Every structure is written in C-alpha cells, then in structure tokens.
Amino acid sequence: MKMVFTHPAVLAALGAAALFGASTPLAKQLVGDLPAFLLAGLLYLGSGIGLTLMRLVRDRGWKLPQFPRTEWLWFGGAIFFGGVAGPVLLMLGLTHTTAATASLLLNLEAVLTAVLAWIAFRENADRRIVMGMLMIVAGGVTLSWSANTTTEESWLGPLAIAGACLCWAIDNNLTRKVSASDALFIASVKGLSAGTFNTILAVLLYSSFPAAHTIAPAMLIGFFGYGLSLVLFVLALRGLGAARTGAYFSTAPFIGAAIAIFLQSLVVLCGT
DSSP states (O other): OOOGGGSHHHHHHHHHHHHHHHHHHHHHTTTTTSOHHHHHHHHHHHHHHHHHHHHHHHHTSOOOOOOOGGGHHHHHHHIIIIIIIHHHHHHHHHTTSOHHHHHHHTTHHHHHHHHHHHHTSOOOOOHHHHHHHHHHHHHHHHHHHHHOOSTTOOTHHHHHHHHHHHHHHHHHHHHHHHTTSOHHHHHHHHHHHHHHHHHHHHHHHHSOOOOHHHHHHHHHHHIIIIIIHHHHHHHHHHHHHHHHHHHHHTTHHHHHHHHHHHHHHHHHHHHO
16 A cells, blocks of 8 residues: 555645745745835746746647636635735735744644635544644744744734735635646636736835846745645645645645754854
C-alpha cells in the first residue's frame, strides 16, 4: 500500500504550502520599499502574467475553457477575498510584525478553512484532522508568543494577519466549488484580476509607480508563491476537499518561519 504522502493530491498540497510559505519572508524584504497595496498588487500581477504565458504556451493560443455559468459567482467571491482583501491585509500585517511571527500566525488559515468547510459547506469532519490542526495552531501560537519581543510588532500586525487568514479561508472554500475546472485558468484569471485591481488602486492612492528594480522581485515572488502555489492548491482541492487540503497546507507557516530565521541569520552574519 502506498504511503499517504505519495498521493498526488497530497504532494500538490505540500508543494503549494512550500511555495506560499517561502513567499511571506521574501515579501517581507520588500515591505519597506513598497506600499502594502502596491506590493499585494505586484505579487498577484506577477502570478497572473506568468500563468497566462504558461497557458498560451500550453494551449498554443488563447482558449476559454468550459466554465459553468453558475460557478462564476463562486469564482468572483474567491477572487475578491483571496486576491484582493487577503494579500492587502497580509502586507499591512507584515509592516507591524516580524516575518517569522507572521508566518507562524498564518496557521489560523487552515483552522478557519476547516471550520467553514464543516459548518458552512458541510464537508465531513475527521477527528484526526481536528486534533492535528489544534496541535499545529498551539505550536504556532507558542512560538510566535515567545518571538513577540521586538519593537517592530504591535497588535495591528496579528489582527491584520488574522483578517487575511479569514479571507483566504473563505477563498479556499469558494475555490473548492470551481476546482473541477482548469486549475491554470483559475489561478491565472485570479492573479490578473486581483493584481490589476490592487496595482491600479495603489497607483491612484500613492500617485507614484515603483522603481524597476523593486517590480521584478515582487512579481517573481508572486509567480511562484501565489501563482504556481495556487495551481497546486486547486489540484489538491479536487482530491482532498477544502478541510484536508487546508490541513496539509498548514505546514506553510513553519516553512516560512524557517526561511525567515535563515534570512535573518544571513543579515546578522553579513553585518558582522
């Protein structure tokens, strides 16, 4: 009998977690150079443009997939909560907390995803998943509490990140409704829509556009951490459902925290 971790849907969920987990500490490095709205927009814009190019190559041109009309409402909600509100709240949260703490607090997304899946969308509950999530959250809270000793943090950071987690939990369950459709199409349209909206809004609010040397890193992080990660996440949703996919995806915060600690160590070493 095959091990559960070799199941394609499980591998997709873990791959999505690794890519998204890495994006948080990397995006933190750009927070001081870009406003939160603009950074969120560029992350998703990089995701949308990169995945659209992949679709053009794969399909040898632009082809609109068969997307049921009844699912457009679910898809629109997923774009708003996951692509517009969630990233903006995360970027705001990163300005008031450290990358490591922010990564650990993202554990809340998996719990909220499961709660909404079980209560609002009537997915079957599994006691092992419930216990596993509670242990993961407890560990994340313990580690983030002990790390909460710098002047960089305030209550606004965790609150904004909790709001982002709620938005992504709603997004995960709404995306589950359309996960049978082309994953590349879902992720590319979501990236283009959310990225364009947030970028235009940021330019209107701040009346300026960032320097070229800050645009490329943000879009590259977005392509891997938001684009390819979302494609893998949608593929995982097909085989596992929102609750179980969220459980595997909850490894993302710990991956992000490990990378944040590594980057901070590099800064210290380079400084000495």
